[in-house]
Amino acid sequence: xPATPQAPDASGERVIASVLDPAVLTPLVVHAQPWINFDVxxxxxRFWANTINGLAYGSVYAxxxxxxxxxxxxxxLINFAHSEIFVIGVFATYLTFLGLGFQPGxxxxxxxxxxxxxxxxxxxxxxxxxxxxxxxxxxxxxxPLRRRNAPRLAFLITAIGASFAIQQVxxxxxxxxxxxxxRLLPPSPVFTIFGAPITNLQIIxxxxxxxxxxxxxxxxxxxxxxxxxRAVAQDPATAxxxxxxxxxxxxxTFAVGGILAGAAALFYLMTIPQGAVYNGGFxxxxxxxxxxxxxxxxNLRGALLxxxxxxxxENYGQSLFGGDWRDVVAFxxxxxxxxxxxxxxxxxxxxxxRA
Amino acid sequence: xxxxxxxxxxxxxxxxxxxxHMDAGERAEHDAAVASSVAPTRVSTVAQGExxxxxxxxxxxxxxxxxxxxxxxxxxxxxxxxxxGPNGAxxxxxxxIMTGVYRxxxxxxxxxxxxxxRMKRYRIIQEGVARTFQNIRLFGAMTALENVVVGTDARxxxxxxxxxxxxxxxxxxxxxxxxxxxALLEFVGIADRAADKATALPYGYQRRLEIxxxxxxxPKLLCLDEPAAGFxxxxxxxxSELILKIRDDGYTVVIVEHDMRVVLGVTDRLVVLDFGxxxxxxxxxxxxxxxxxxxxxxxxxxxxxxxxxxxxxx
Numbered sequence: 037x038p039a040t041p042q043a044p045d046a047s048g049e050r051v052i053a054s055v056l057d058p059a060v061l062t063p064l065v066v067h068a069q070p071w072i073n074f075d076v077x078x079x080x081x082r083f084w085a086n087t088i089n090g091l092a093y094g095s096v097y098a099x100x101x102x103x104x105x106x107x108x109x110x111x112x113l114i115n116f117a118h119s120e121i122f123v124i125g126v127f128a129t130y131l132t133f134l135g136l137g138f139q140p141g142x143x144x145x146x147x148x149x150x151x152x153x154x155x156x157x158x159x160x161x162x163x164x165x166x167x168x169x170x171x172x173x174x175x176x177x178x179x180p181l182r183r184r185n186a187p188r189l190a191f192l193i194t195a196i197g198a199s200f201a202i203q204q205v206x207x208x209x210x211x212x213x214x215x216x217x218x219r220l221l222p223p224s225p226v227f228t229i230f231g232a233p234i235t236n237l238q239i240i241x242x243x244x245x246x247x248x249x250x251x252x253x254x255x256x257x258x259x260x261x262x263x264x265x266r267a268v269a270q271d272p273a274t275a276x277x278x279x280x281x282x283x284x285x286x287x288x289t290f291a292v293g294g295i296l297a298g299a300a301a302l303f304y305l306m307t308i309p310q311g312a313v314y315n316g317g318f319x320x321x322x323x324x325x326x327x328x329x330x331x332x333x334x335n336l337r338g339a340l341l342x343x344x345x346x347x348x349x350e351n352y353g354q355s356l357f358g359g360d361w362r363d364v365v366a367f368x369x370x371x372x373x374x375x376x377x378x379x380x381x382x383x384x385x386x387x388x389x390r391a
Numbered sequence: 392x393x394x395x396x397x398x399x400x401x402x403x404x405x406x407x408x409x410x411x412h413m414d415a416g417e418r419a420e421h422d423a424a425v426a427s428s429v430a431p432t433r434v435s436t437v438a439q440g441e442x443x444x445x446x447x448x449x450x451x452x453x454x455x456x457x458x459x460x461x462x463x464x465x466x467x468x469x470x471x472x473x474x475x476g477p478n479g480a481x482x483x484x485x486x487x488i489m490t491g492v493y494r495x496x497x498x499x500x501x502x503x504x505x506x507x508x509r510m511k512r513y514r515i516i517q518e519g520v521a522r523t524f525q526n527i528r529l530f531g532a533m534t535a536l537e538n539v540v541v542g543t544d545a546r547x548x549x550x551x552x553x554x555x556x557x558x559x560x561x562x563x564x565x566x567x568x569x570x571x572x573x574a575l576l577e578f579v580g581i582a583d584r585a586a587d588k589a590t591a592l593p594y595g596y597q598r599r600l601e602i603x604x605x606x607x608x609x610p611k612l613l614c615l616d617e618p619a620a621g622f623x624x625x626x627x628x629x630x631s632e633l634i635l636k637i638r639d640d641g642y643t644v645v646i647v648e649h650d651m652r653v654v655l656g657v658t659d660r661l662v663v664l665d666f667g668x669x670x671x672x673x674x675x676x677x678x679x680x681x682x683x684x685x686x687x688x689x690x691x692x693x694x695x696x697x698x699x700x701x702x703x704x705x
Contacts, residue, residue, distance in 0.1 A: 264544065277490055
């Protein structure tokens with residue numbers, strides 16, 4: 037049973053679910069009839085496949101989670117509209133694919149170098165567009181509230197409102213059906229780990245995400261602007277009195293979060309080519325937010341760790357309990373971790389994270 | 392960073408602790424001795440300093456409470472000005488206006504003729520006013536060194552692309568910032584703990600770290616808000632020494648402090664506030680003989696035997 041991450045969903049109805057259902061689900065669907073399984077054999081069987089696949093998913097969660105965590109660190113705001121920034125990135129990627137002449141359904145007949153170049157181009161477009169969208173969101177939705185010293189609840193409601201507004205605008209613009217499937221790079225096994233095939237896509241996504249994370253981490257911990265971000269996160273008033281321009285720091289924070297969401301959008305669309313749909317950010321956004329909280333919201337390394345753990349754990353849970361339990365496992369895991377470690381695994385915040 | 396002209400014995404403990412018992416003449420002699428030992432070149436500058444900061448008719452009201460009522464005074468370049476008064480007199484409010492935390496209800500603060508009161512907060516530090524805080528406000532999770540580097544950042548210009556692309560200028564500024572921060576930690580005497588988190592530092596080190604961070608912004612005016620709070624006698628003397636050293640390095644200092652030993656040991660001039668009004672302004676010796684000051688505050692504080700005077704009047 038080769039890992040075929042893109043096997044069409046059996047039901048074909050639940051778009052979001054199918055989007056998130058990983059390859060490992062397919063073999064289960066055939067024989068998993070009881071409402072819950074306890075299939076330790078399958079868990080052991082698929083351990084490595086699940087792990088690698090989970091890491092790839094987790095990388096995407098982590099990149100999005102960084103956006104939640106950065107903004108939370110600086111503003112103590114859960115930017116619920118961040119999931120829509122991600123969706124904007126997905127559409128930017130998709131439309132760039134179209135613009136480059138790729139068509140839904142047809143496998144491109146191009147040399148690998150050209151395809152990689154096109155992927156990079158699409159990624160850059162997605163990062164720029166999502167970064168600008170995030171900065172625009174901050175300007176339009178949050179800055180006016182800050183100017184008026186609005187209570188925190190106002191920010192939260194605005195975030196939820198902005199999320200729905202952007203979502204619906206995309207629906208009006210592109211319709212409610214998912215866009216066609218454009219696959220530039222079909223997954224193909226490159227090598228195996230303990231019998232589990234590892235695809236080129238998984239390798240690219242995991243490595244590229246890690247690279248992006250390292251850049252973001254270095255930026256926050258080693259540069260002047262990053263120091264400004266951490267200073268504002270720890271004590272906005274003092275940071276301002278020390279000459280840190282808080283508004284600028286906030287803008288940069290949103291931009292960085294948007295850029296990372298744009299990168300996540302490319303990786304997502306590489307794995308899930310039919311993923312461009314107006315509400316595609318909802319569950320993914322919640323998962324990424326969960327990852328951020330799991331690792332310790334406000335903590336960059338926590339976001340990475342939380343994303344990877346969540347991605348892997350839901351794959352294990354799916355093998356163990358059955359496909360429908362995937363999301364249940366993810367959120368029960370969150371509740372369990374928070375019960376024993378309310379600040380998340382790495383705990384603390386951007387404010388307190390060590391450089 | 393040590394001043395070769397400094398007396399070998401510390402000018403702190405012995406000399407300062409006897410300050411309270413000096414009469415005016417002794418006090419003047421003592422001042423001269425300290426000045427000549429610590430900074431022979433400074434005396435004349437202090438005498439004829441030009442105005443660096445002008446506080447002009449400053450009034451601040453919080454609702455019905457008038458925290459500052461038409462307060463005016465000057466800070467001369469190169470001096471250490473003490474801002475004193477009983478609790479609630481408006482000292483910290485005055486500081487907060489000077490550093491942009493609050494806006495004045497009326498009146499203005501001019502640094503070298505430029506108004507600070509309408510300026511954006513983060514700009515004020517670039518204009519050259521830096522401060523420390525009564526309740527220490529360090530970036531607790533950053534190392535001591537990083538805290539100071541945040542201060543140096545106020546003078547740097549790296550753009551976002553510069554930082555992301557690691558342009559040479561960004562590198563140079565980073566390197567310079569770290570070197571300068573390290574030198575400042577040495578200057579205030581805590582370089583041995585540069586790599587420790589700010590929260591892990593002993594209390595006295597944290598106070599010194601705040602001073603180093605403020606100095607890192609290259610201020611024209613350094614505002615110290617109760618720098619000796621919670622210090623032992625020995626620490627206070629060492630702090631006095633540091634403050635004098637800072638002035639002798641060319642900085643102008645305004646200090647809010649309750650501890651009279653520190654105040655009388657370092658200040659060139661005193662401004663006394665009481666209930667938001669300025670009640671005295673002058674040389675420490677004149678001020679502490681001023682009946683209004685004695686009745687408001689100073690008499691009680693200096694003459695430990697009659698603290699009730701201050702309590703009763705305040």
